[in-house]
Amino acid sequence: MESSTNGDRIENGSADLMIRKKEEDEGFGDEKKEAAVVESVEMIFKDKEVPEWQNQLTIRAFVVSLGLGVLFTVIVMKFNLTTGIIPSLNVSAGLLGFFFVKTWTAFLERTGMLKQPFTRQENTVIQTCVVATSGIAFSGGFGSYLFGMSEAVAKQSSEALDAQNIKNPHLGWMIGFLFIVSFLGLFSVVPLRKIMVIDFKLIYPSGTATAHLINSFHTPQGAKLAKKQVRALGKFFSFSFLWGFFQWFFTAGEDCGFQSFPTFGLKAYANRFYFDFSATYVGVGMICPYIINISVLLGAILSWGIMWPLIQNRKGDWYTEPSNTSLHGIQGYRVFIAISMILGDGLYNFFKVLSRTLMALSAQLKNKGPGGVIPVTNSPSSGDPDAAASSFDDQRRTEVFLKDQIPTWLAFSGYVAIAAVSAATLPKIFPQLKWYYILVIYIVAPALAFCNAYGCGLTDWSLASTYGKLAIFTIGAWAGKSHGGVLAGLAACGVMMNIVSTASDLMQDFKTGYMTLASPRSMFVSQVIGTAMGCVLAPSVFWLFYNAFPNLGDPDSQYPAPFALAYRNMAILGVDGFSSLPKYCLLLCCIFFFGAMLINAVKDFTPPKWSRFIPLPMAMAIPFYIGSYFAIDMCLGSLILFVWEMMDKAKAAAFAPAVASGLICGDGLWSVPSSILALAGVKPPICMKFLSRGVNSDVDKFLGGS
Template structure:
């Protein structure tokens, strides 16, 4: 998953799904290499660095069919459900989604190891567990849970609903909204989620072999899996899983304990006024969320600090100052969710920062992609991006051996180009005929135009992701909103058409970059491209059913889902809807001076990014990320505080014992996230069954408490 995706960076990006960099996976690998009952000796580390394939040269590589085992897909299905619940919960709360690749690879390794150990003791084990099978599991799980993000349940898809359209106040008529239904959601996802896979298949050799693109997330995941399957790596992986299980249990039980105190609105630990009642009113408090503490441990420190800076700038300074202009800049007495009041400033200023950051990074990645592609086409030099070390050095010889073996096996199992081309054309034809039946404002020629341009954009996204680890799926989706929405027109359901077009485009370019990442992982673990493609297809198919069902569970269990003050407010759904409204209506409906502030912060996001890229290197690492700063503008500071607590825990741990922090930090964080995510499932079932918590723990000021006491005891 390793979600991210510019707004959803799979690696160094950050997002509406803020997927963190995979740096910590590389650190974890380093920790693995350094440890053997504590620390590895230097000779073992040197051997591992010089040649990975030398370690595995005596192990037979299974055929691509043998890599696709029933047990792998059973485990993938179970983990896919778990991770879909986690991603869905994050989608509907903060929109910040960490990379779950590490957890997928680690838990996949653990479950299959338990499975094979049991069969081995009973004498029934026939097929040993290989790193190729581990790669298939990781690919399938990430593809499954990835649909929970790219399916738009927290963004464009939910933005079509009546719940969100009522909050927008403009363009909320019937032709610009669509009632959510499990049937058409599953059908829509099956139509749009596969075509991106076919668009990038013919380019796999160019991306991986000829241009040697890095794909940092895919490379890091491959190193992790390779490390697991060395004798030392397997030993450390068991310790990591033990830590993950310990904190998973703690997180689950903590969520269960908190549930007892949430019998009403603003009840429980999630409403604990940690910094006082006045700060709580402006959403400055620690809500004891194990999920966000875990997310904070996974995300880089700069992202967490950026979130806190954005929270202080908006809820600490801007919104209180704008609220003093009530009655001058906007009408007094408006509800907190009315976009003509303070809510309009919160939403549209956040959109301005998001668009400014997205535009800058779009131009940056496209420019870098074009320059590097032109160099390679001109020089016809496959080593332009990753030049090898001195050819006489041991490193070069090892790299040569690894590259030869990997290239040989990567090219062995070809995926026919006619299959990719035919699959693309057939799916495009089906989509052009069926999507207008689901979304009446979206015409067949709109869909046709999207599919004509999509392969080029999918290539650009996959290539740029290989260079920078940034996927710009959300940016391409926003471009589709503006283009198709304006083409369809406001009076012809342009808002709904734009949101549907966003879904089509995002799924195409997102799955294209995801599959390219998986090809890189498979290349480095000797997993066949065919097994990678098949596991991605199966994982996507599972996700098209699992994710809508998980979303439907949340949707039916919580009556206030999608409303601003709800536990599951789905903040980016309103953002996406308002982007679509801007695309068809323009800016005339914004509150007074809102547009001016938007212009200033739009330019500010571009300037901050430029400073990060071109400023003195010793200072740029301290400059906050505009996209991360924008997220609390609408949501508030509470989750940023949680994440900073997680970041502080990891920082202190690294100061005390960096080796252990690098090796076990991701496992502890994953346990906190997974445990809380598991609890979301039984809590939803309890809500559906009408079982309510027995206690309301609420905090009152002294004066209010006196009034309550007098009322209860006259």
């Protein structure tokens, strides 16, 4: 799902932003907000010394980051390979990082062995490193462009099946590819950090929210609440892990277990309407805003409840392909209509964010003060205590932020050096991706990285996957199908996505560091180390899934990887045109493409009071080809949260994210032992299946007769 969503996920932080907007609309936390306005945050910490940037980078911070990085990489990978909906895990990363280090330092303090206290700057380093590590699991394309290169996905499209348009995953080249392309975005925007954060005062809502979270953790009241939240997270983590373990015993065969429970009857189950008892997506439903969950459910009803049964009735007229997985049959309608909605939504938001970026940039440049810095809105001389507090915070944060400069020459030389190396080595991995394609991408990428980082600062939306899709069509068409254009387009998508995604992520981290007085140098080093961890961990975790589940990527399997097929078919469209589409599919695609843009436009021009009830086309598109089972899970999570808020709003606001994180983390962690058991050949002992009365009677007769 596109956000955050970053690409095809709920945008890193956009889910948090939408939740915060919902809470503000409904009046949550008004007293806290009023108190926060009057009191200067930095005044609370004025007696605490800010450690040097080297001291913010501690061994214990990176040990904790590595452990949490493994956990969150597994979770994100599972999301990638199931539905592609990836919620923001920033809160979980910051909360667990605080808990583990705080527990360790408290123990050392009691024994008199504590040499360095735990600071909010170190907490920021941990959160940055963990998110950078798990972020590679998304931008690495294991559920989209990278896995879309494989033979397993290619067979589902029945197009471009020649060897030069297929490249199967292998641990070696995946790690090499990520190390080559994942660091360029970091160097592309480093010189702009002062302009973005201080001069233009961009909000970066996710970065700001993370900073407020970390700052609150390190006050006495915040530390007490954080401990309670971690206990709640731990309880539901244990429950979720044990529930996943329990379910495993009943999955000895295909379509066995609780995940195949026909909740609404066998007819509904055949049309993928059922509750699959997934703790993960119940937790996701508690984190995601209500409108996302409802949009997913509406998309499922529109597609599997109405459209696909009607189109199946036209079999023999509109299409003749009997296979349910061939793109020349019913699957073609499912996949390409979903792609058209994704593209329509993505292009609309691209132009919207780009126009806002250009207008805001133009206005800020015109209003820029003679000293090169946009003046603070309020002045302490006005006698306003709010303005005085804000001014003190700005001055203190600006002073620390400008103290440890990152040399501009380092950024430029780093970008040029990595670009030169990748231009020379990427064609070795992908011979179809010529060096001059790569050169064009690297010339254009810094400008796009700036646009993405700036737009993310305004709206909290990263459009990394949209830029990646543009690369798919342009480079794929340039190369041509006969010269491996499908593979070239997918590889170019990976290069572009990694650059623009890491650029916006780094600027979010700079904003977080600015508000927690963490040094830009420590932020940059933490991001680099986290990215390096992710370049090894993400391919390794994917390799575990790939080897443990032979049917990975199959639409009817436990891990269908829906966006892998979508991205591959975008590449096929880029090089092959629309000739392979079934009858009337192009017409339906155009209707849904422009329909997605129209819905977005209506949502933007409708007053907020009513626009929050208008569904999101991107969320509606996801169930079009994977069904609605996860939509049922997510809506159940929304229902739990709604009832909880009706009973106790304050407690729900404080603990719902922790409970949801526990459900997600526990079920996600169970994926590791289940994969290891599969690799070891250990199979569950029981198959729990559900049959209709007639089929069951036939089975009984057969068994009785034998």
